Amino acid sequence: MGRRAAGGGGAPAEDFSFVSPVVKYVLFFFNALFWVISMVMVAVGVYARLLKHAEAAMACLAVDPAVLLVVVGVLTFLITFCGCVGSLRENICLLQTFSVCLTVIFLLQLAAGVLGFVFSDKARGKVSEIINGAIVHYRDDLDLQNLIDFGQKEFSCCGGISYKDWSQNVYFNCTAANPSRERCSVPFSCCLRDAREAVINTMCGQGMQAMGYLEASAFIHTNGCIDKLVNWIHSNLFLLGGIALGLAVPQLVGILLAQILISQVRDQIKLQLYNQQHRTDPWY
Helix, strand or coil: CCCCCCCCCCCCHHHCCCCCHHHHHHHHHHHHHHHHHHHHHHHHHHHHHHCCCHHHHHHCHHHCHHHHHHHHHHHHHHHHHHHHHHHHHCCHHHHHHHHHHHHHHHHHHHHHHHHHHHCHHHHHHHHHHHHHHHHHCCCCCHHHHHHHHHHHHHHCCCCCCEHHHHHHCCCCCCCCCCCCCCCCCCCHHHECCCCCCCCCCCCCCCCHHHCCHHHHCCCECCECHHHHHHHHHHHCHHHHHHHHHHHHHHHHHHHHHHHHHHHHHHHHHHHHHHHHHCCCCCCC
16 A cells, blocks of 8 residues: 555655545535525625614514524534535544534434424424414514515415414504504405405405404405415425425535545545555565
């Protein structure tokens, strides 16, 4: 392993490397791509955060999409930084960190999927809790408001269990003591769509909570979004499986490439140590 090529004119053994340039640079560009994406995510999240009022942001910090985007972006940035520098510098410590982080994320995603399937009733309860919390802070956060309106329009639903859930919001609350002009109303995204209307009537949900289900169903969607979401999930299992596979494959590829490169770097280190130890041997 440490000898020169036959004939005396060949390159020394030190010129040989176990490290494959293909593995090294594929892993580098793989991480560089997600590194750039992570910086864009952080920039968009910070920009969206700065546009908000501090009071509104603090009111619904736990469900703030901008904060979530920043957190995910920062974590992705740190992990892909280890992958980029580790592959370029052939640093085993950084490559191990990158590989371990990806493995932990993959296992957490797998565990979340299994637990969500096994404990579907508890998962449903958690989703209901999140939706009710979002309803409470509907007017406090513009991003959250747009997200709820989008969901209600896409799923043709209103509220969590029913349209009366909107009474949890201080503006839509249906008690007689509520001075809001939106008392007993629901957001316009609950309303049935009229293709003939060129301009959206944002007051179409006025007073709908005071009506019964049959009466209100002529103007708005009375079914809650939780049941609609569950039905959508059951109807799109193959799509969700494809998305999950699409998220898992890059992670598994990253882990595999990192482990291959780590093994190659270790073999290269062993070769260098062997050459140093046997450099003075007469047969070297």
